[in-house]
Amino acid sequence: MNVTRPLRKAALPALLTATALLALPGCGTSGDDGATGSGAGSTVTVRIPDPGNSGVLALGKKDGSLDKALGKVGAKVRWTGSAGPFAPAAQAMNADQLDIATGSITSGITSLAQRPGFKFFTAVAPDAAGEGILVRDGSGIESVADLVGRKVAVNQGGTGEYLLLKALAKAGIPADRVERVYLRPDQTAAVFNAGKVDAWAVWATYAVAEIGSGKARFVADGTAIGSDNYSLNAVRTDFAEQHPEVVKALYRYLHEASAEEKRDPAAYLNVFTDVGPTAVTGRAKEVQTGFTAQGGTVDPIGPEDITRFKGVAAFYAEQKVTRTEVDVAAHLLDIEKLT
Template sequence: MPLSRPTRTTPALLTATALIALTACGTSGADTGGAGPGSRATVEVRIPDPGNSGVLALGKKDGSLDKALAKVGAKVRWTGSAGPFAPAAQAMNADQLDIATGSITSGITSLARRPGFKFFTAVAPDGAGEGILVKNGSGIDSVAGLAGRKVAVNQGGTGEYLLLKALARAGVPADRVERVYLRPDQTAAVFNAGKVDAWAVWSTYSVAEIGTETAHFVADGAAIGSDNYSLNAVRTAFAEQHPDIVKALYRYLHDASVQEKKNPDAYLNVFTDAGPTAVNGRAKEVQADFTRKGGTVDPIRPDDIRRFRNVAAFYAQQKVTTTEVDVAPHLLDIEKTP
C-alpha cells in the first residue's frame, strides 16, 4: 500500500497520473531549520499531493498528519501530484521532493542510476490488486495464451516485471510476447481500444478496469509469485538531517495503514465522491476488497531484503538492468533510527 492513493481508484489509486509536476524549489525549509520543540524553524517535508483517496489524503483533510509531525517540529508542504516513481526519484535527486512512493521494481531501475534517496518502509506485495489484465471474452485464459500477443507494460517498472515474472513461471520465452511500452496513465485507452491484448498492471489502474466488469486478471500477483513490494523513499540528505521526522512519518503511516485495512471505505473519496478522482459503484467495492487483502506500512526486515535481491537478480537475468543492482546500501532500518 503506497504512501498515497490518488485519483480514480487505489491503495495507491488514480486515474490519469501525469508525470510529477513539482514546484521548482531552491533550498527547502526541510534543510534550513532543526526539528523538535526547541528548534528555531518548522521543518517542511515536501510530499506529492495524495489526491482523493488513501492514508495521506485523509491525513491532509483532517490535519492528523501535520499534528503528528508537529511533535517533531515539522509540517507537510504538498507539492505536485502523486505519480510514477521514476520522475519522483529524479525530483528527490534534484532536491525538489523529500518523500515519495514506488515499487521495488521501479526502485531498482532508479537505483541503477545515481540515487539520492533511500527506502525506509515496505508494504508486502499486492497479491490481489496487481497482475495481467485481459478483456472478458478475449480468448486468453492462461499466461501461456499470451504467446504471440501484445502486452502493455511500463518499461522497467511493475508492469514489465509482472509480465516477465508471469512468463518465466509459465515457461513461456519472453521473446514470444511483444512488450508495448506505455506510460501507465496512457494505457487504459489503448487497452480498451483493443490495440493491445493484455495489460500488466497494478491496483492504481486495475480497479477501474475490473470495476467495469469487462476485464479480469488472467493471473494476479499471488499466482505470478510477485515480490513487488511498495516502498516509501526519503531523500538521503533529509534522512540524515532529520531522522526523527522520518521516524515520526513512518509511525503515522504504519498506524494509519492498519486502520485503513480495517475500514477501507473511510479512506476512499476523501475530498469528493464525484468526478474523475472518485471511486464509486463496483470499482469502490473492488478497491475496498484489495485494501482488506493488502499489507500495512512496516519496517524493512531481513526477509524483505532477501526478496528485494530476488527482484534485482531477476531484472539482471532478464536484461532489464545491465547489472544486478545492490539494494541493501539504499535501505534504512527505521526501527534503529534515533
C-alpha cells in the same frame, strides 16, 4: 502512502508525473534543506506529492492528523506536485525538489541504477490480489500461455514489465515470444480498451477501474505470478540524515494509519469528493475495498524483505532489464535504528 501474507497493501499512490515536476511551485535547491525559519525553533517542511482523493495521506491532509503527528517533532507537510510514477519522483528527490516518495521495488531498482540520492525506509508486502495481467472479457486469453504471440502493455522497467516477465518465466515461456508494448500507465487504459493491445500488466491503481467496469479480469494475479513486487517509501538521503526524527514520525503515522485503512477501507476512499474523475464508485469501489482489506500495512524493512528484494534485483539482471544486479541493500534504512 496510498498506503493501498504477511501482506501489506500499499494505499499511497506512487509519485510525481514528469509534467508536474516541471511545474513544482517554489521547489528548487533548498539552502536550509526544507526547513523554514532559523535556530532551534524552526519548522522542518517535508515535501510530499499531493495524495489526491484516496488513501491514508488524503485523509491525513483533510483532517490535519498528519501535520499534528509531524508537529510533535517540529515538522509540517508541504504538498507539492501530484501523484504519479516513481521514476520522475526519484529524479525530483535527486534534485532536492522532493523529500518523500512511494514506489514499487521494481521501479525502485531501475531508479537505483541511476546514482540515487534517496533511500527506502518502509516496506509494504506484494499486493497479491490487486496486481496482475489484465485481459478483456471475450479476448480468448484464459492462461499466461495464451499470451504467446500477443501484445501486452507494460511500463518499462517498472511493475508492469516485472509482472509480465515473472509470469512468463514461471510458465516456462521465453520472454521474446510475447511482444511488450511500452506505455505510461496513465495512457494505457484507452489503448487497452480499444483492443490495440491484448493484455495489460498492471497494479491496483489502474486495475480497479477496469475490473470494476465488468469488462476485464486478471488472467493471472500477484499470487499466481509469485510476485515479490513490494511497495516502498523512499526518503531523500540528505533529509533522512538531517531529520531522522521526522522520518521516524512519518513512519509511525503511516504504519498506524495503514492498519486503520485495512480495517475500514471505505473510510479512505473519496476523501474530498465522491463525484468526478477522482472518485471511486459503484463496482469499482467494491473492488478497491476488497483489495485493501486483503492487503497489509506499512512496516519496517526486515531481513526477509531484503532477501526478496535481492531476488527481484537478480531477476531484473537476468532478464536484461538492468545491466547488472543492483545492490538494493545498500540503499535501505533501518527505521528502528535511525538516529
